[in-house]
Amino acid sequence: MKRNRITYLILIFASILSGLLSRRFSAHIPDFINSFLGDSIWAIMIFLGFCFILKTCNSLKTGLIGLIFCYLIEISQLYHAQWIDSIRHTTLGGLVLGFGFLWSDIAAYTLGIGVAVGLESAINRRRNQKSTELPAEYLFRRKSNE
Secondary structure, three states, rough: OOOOOHHHHHHHHHHHHHHHHHHHHHHHHOHHHHHHHHHHHHHHHHHHHHHHHHOOHHHHHEEEEEEEEHHHHHHHHHOHHHHHHHHHHHHHHHHHHOOOOOOOHHHHHHHHHHHHHHHHHHHHHHHHHHHHOOHHHHHHHHHHOO
């Protein structure tokens, strides 16, 4: 597998935009979906970021690395020192590091990474099937020549 970095960069920005829009329009999204949506999109963005960095790593390994990263960020929210809490109280720091540990965030990260890995794997399987199939014209010409 070899990923196109430009495609993944575009997808990263699209996921950032989607995450910000999900916060902006949260009043219009059902509560059950809204409670998982932002964190799931964040996890997808992390997965895409690792896809960008790990250009040739397979989807499952990249997803596992992304999931561990997300879990570590969530676990870090159990630590409260003045220096890290001051970072968390900035807009970017709050978006990246979060504020408090929640088990629901762990579930949302797992869901987001799972969806992203599943989609990338399905797209790659479909792409590989198409590249291994012989064109009908080739098969027709070959049979008529025999």
